[in-house]
Amino acid sequence: CGLCAGRTQIVFGDGNPDAKILFVGEGPGEQEDLRGLPFVGRAGELLTQMIEKGMGLSRSEVYICNILKCRPPGNRNPEPGEIACCEPYLHKQIDILRPRIIVALGKFAAQWLLATQTPIGKLRGKFGRYRGIPTLATYHPAYLLRSPGQKRIVMDDLLRIKAILEGETEPPVEIYS
Ligand code: URA
Numbered sequence: 258c259g260l261c262a263g264r265t266q267i268v269f270g271d272g273n274p275d276a277k278i279l280f281v282g283e284g285p286g287e288q289e290d291l292r293g294l295p296f297v298g299r300a301g302e303l304l305t306q307m308i309e310k311g312m313g314l315s316r317s318e319v320y321i322c323n324i325l326k327c328r329p330p331g332n333r334n335p336e337p338g339e340i341a342c343c344e345p346y347l348h349k350q351i352d353i354l355r356p357r358i359i360v361a362l363g364k365f366a367a368q369w370l371l372a373t374q375t376p377i378g379k380l381r382g383k384f385g386r387y388r389g390i391p392t393l394a395t396y397h398p399a400y401l402l403r404s405p406g407q408k409r410i411v412m413d414d415l416l417r418i419k420a421i422l423e424g425e426t427e428p429p430v431e432i433y434s
Contacts, residue, residue: 258327258338258339258342258343259339260325260327260328260329260330260339261327263327263328263330264285264290264327264328265290265291265293265328266290266293267293267326267327268285268289268290268293268294268295268323268326268327268328269322269326269346269350270295270320270321270322270323270350271294271295271296271320271321271322272316272317272318272319272320272321273317273318273319273320274320274353274354275354276318276319276320276354276356277319277356277357277358277422278314278319278320278356278357278358278359278360278418278422279319279320279321279322279351279354279356279358279359279360279390280296280304280308280319280320280321280322280359280360280362281322281323281324281347281359281360281361281362281366281370282295282296282321282322282323282324282362282363282366282397283323283324283325283334283335283362283363283365283366283397284323284324284325284326284327284328284329284332284335285323285325285326285327285328286298286300286328286332287328287332288301289301289323289328290327290328295321295322295323296321296398299399299402300397300398300399300401300402301398303398303401303402304321304362304398307398307408307411307412307415308415311412311415311416312415312416312418312419313419314419320354320356322347322350323366324340324343324344324347324365324366324369324370325339325340325343326343326346327343334365335365340369348388351387351388351390352388355390356390357390357391357422358390358391358392358393358418358421358422358428359387359390359391359392359393360392360393360395360414360415360418361387361392361393361394361395362395362396362397362398363377363396363397363399363400364376364377364380364397365397366397367380367381367394367395368380370385370387370392370394371383371385371387371392371394372385373385377394377396380394381394381395381396381410381414382394382395382410382414383431383432384428384429384431384432385431385432386431391428391431393414393417393418393428395411395414395415396410396411398411
């Protein structure tokens with residue numbers, strides 16, 4: 258797609274190829290574009306903190322990527338044609354990783370992966386499936402930087418996932434498919 262014209266480099270993904278949890282964001286921002294790694298700016302620092310301090314996992318145990326592998330200019334929202342071009346890479350990534358659970362970070366990833374237009378406020382905390390894998394919608398860490406009062410609820414989402422994985426129980430009934 259046209260995003261290659263403005264990007265510094267592709268930001269493919271980062272983490273453990275055997276990860277049980279896959280975090281999917283929207284697309285690389287400025288820092289990610291410069292460093293070639295997902296979620297390494299301010300929002301990424303918060304996500305890393307929530308994974309490490311909150312969930313008690315190391316960032317290198319999970320896998321983190323985005324729907325778009327190249328930065329949209331000025332961090333604008335991805336366009337449908339750009340996603341259509343990039344989604345096959347996400348599919349292949351997921352097919353190789355086969356995570357137990359996907360966490361869709363923010364409105365854009367949540368609505369896209371769960372194939373719904375439901376507002377993120379309603380989607381948050383709900384499960385669907387993406388490529389057959391249980392997928393939980395939660396708020397984006399960039400939103401949490403603006404609304405720190407919502408951190409607790411996202412932390413609860415992440416701890417719920419940890420409990421599901423540790424208990425080897427199935428996630429709750431899916432609302433979206
Ligand atoms: N926001 C995203 O959605 N992804 C990143 O990699 C960084 C910020």
